Amino acid sequence: MSALSGIRVLDLSRILAGPWAGQILADLGAEVIKVERPGSGDDTRGWGPPFVKDPDGVDGQEAAYYHCANRNKQSITLDFTQKEGQQLAIALAKQSDVLIENFKVGGLAAYGLDYPSLKAINPKLIYCSITGFGQNGPYAKRAGYDFMIQGMGGLMSLTGHPDTEEGGGPMKVGVALTDIQCGLYSAIGILAALVQREKTGEGQHIDMALLDVQVACLANQAMNYLVSGQSPKRLGNAHPNIVPYQDFPTADGNMILAIGNDRQFRAFCELADCIHLADNPDFATNAARVKNRSELIPLLRQRTVFKTTANWITLLEAASVPCGPINNLQQVFANEQVKARGLHLDLPHPTFGSVPQVASPLRLSKSPVSYHSAAPQLGEHTEHLLTELLGLSSAEIAQLRTIGVI
Template sequence: MGALSHLRVLDLSRVLAGPWAGQVLADLGAEVIKVEQARSGDDTRAWGPPWAHDAQWGDEPQSAYFLAANRNKKSVAIDIRHESGRDCVRKLAMQCDVVIENFKVGGLKKYGLDYDSIRAVKPDIVYCSITGFGQTGPYAHRPGYDFLIQGLGGLMSLNGRPDGEPGAGPVKVGVALTDILTGLYATVGILAALAHRDKTGCGQHIDAALLDVQVACLANQAMNYLVSGKAPQRMGNAHPNIVPYQDFQTKDGYIIVAVGNDGQFRRFCEALGHPEWADDPRFSTNAERIAHRQTLQGLIQGVMRRRGTRAWTIALEEGGIPCGPINSLSDVFDDPHVRHREMQFKLPGGGPEAVSLVANPLRLSETPVEYRQAPPRLGAHTHAVLRERLGLSCAEIEALSNARAIRV
């Protein structure tokens, strides 16, 4: 029994931020009912190749993108534009503790599925709305996508090679990181709202915005600007506040070195064969190393090219210096530590082959994460959910299907 096995969640979201929040809750034991557009489902079902095939999906192979954020969920395919369809969704909401949605601001009001409408009949509902820009403000009605928000929220101004270097220019992060972070913040907000409900009996509305999250997650870089008044610049793989904290080219590749204090720097200099650098007034403290960054980087780079990445990794680890290679994904999933932590696992689907997925990183000693089922085909649970939760008969479900209000 997962920590959240007493909860039921109605997931009206699609793409990534909302589904990610729903998947985290599902992994922790919550029953998550994913309501999808009856004909096409979640947008990401079509975001392939690559595709995964399994007997449970029949002629509907799943995109890898959809698989990333929808395990442990029940798929119910309902057309909320149809009166009977949205009536089913409202009734399901009445039986849920949490609703997650990422429609445009006000987009669900006309269907009677917005927060005010649901709260009127279920005051203890925890209702999380995820949008690009939030429920208020001059941009509230704009659509928001991760790439756009990475640019607007300042992340791309920090990411990429500095001006003057080959390949200079702003670059987005290779994963939709703002969506993921928003999903995690939404999950934290949902759990906080549930704790408040447990004490007071009152639900509440959570307004989660991608742009807010992106600005919040600028973290030390935002504070560097607010304290100094100077906007940080792109630095490639270097760090604005610590030196040396970057990648260096070796004889056969690259290695990341993360020196976090003066003691580590001294041991680093010893491993390089230049202990005198640690006592050089230009490099003896982190502040001085930042002031003489380019000089020190040049000296280190000249030494690092003499040996291969593996040789340096062994030597630096022996000296207690945080370091490591820049792995490809094949390297990542073949790494002995990643394998030991079981970050890749297989979940049985409906056919002879299991579906490979990436594990949830949470390790709870008493209520461990549960992997109950692979991401479902569109509408896989429509019949069961409507029958079990709403008490509809087979004939009533068939009538809804014939009216194209649902898909079974």
């Protein structure tokens, strides 16, 4: 049995952070109902190219972006700005265990879909709000987006080459990492609230903010600042606390060296025919190497260029020195370890035949993640849900379509 079997989630969220949290819960066995606008749905359905192709190789109308965060869900189209739509959304919330939303603070109160209103009819409801800045504070009413939060939350001050180097300056991460992290924290909060509900019988409100998550995920860099009072600088691919821990050129490209202790550094120097560097007091310890990185790194680069990436990896792995290639995504999905872990899978789809997916990294021995469907078509399950959950007749559903509620 799936870990979250029997849990129903009403997902009112859009774009990435909320849908990512909903997909995690769906992978773990929850029934996730995605509520979308009639006619258009989640904005990311149109965020292409690339678009998923049908069996004949023709582009469909659904972007790959949308399919990254919405598998294992059901889609219902519902306009809850209309009175009839509000009533249906409230009825669905009454029968749900969890609700996820990412509207502006206070935006759902006008429709009776805010937490106080729904708590009154469903005290067991766990209500997760995802916003840019949280439910309180001077920025609470502002909209928040991943890119701007990466900047405001300090991540871009740490990412990119130093200003003194060619191409230097702040840089965002290559994926919407703040959204992803917020989705992960949201799922964790929801799971914790479900455990708490088992003890008390009561639900609760979860207040998630992109800015909070970004600052929390600064990890050692935040602590470096809080302890030293000095704002860390951009170091490109280098590490602020460990040296050498960055990219190095090879005879045919580049590789990563991730040396975490003095033994590993000595082992590398032996293989690179520069043992004198490990014996040098300026480089013998990690603290010394961090202090003298500007002198050490050019000396190491002069050594790494004489072997290919594959040669280095073979030698360094045999000596237990952490290292690796810098792969593009074609190389990632061709990698034997990625294949062995089953990270690429295909899920059935009524129009496209199948849709490629990246598997969940969760590996549970007793209640494993399960996959049953690709992301749903817009409104694919509307009639089924209105009939099975809310008991509407065919005539009532037809009338709702006529007035544009569904």
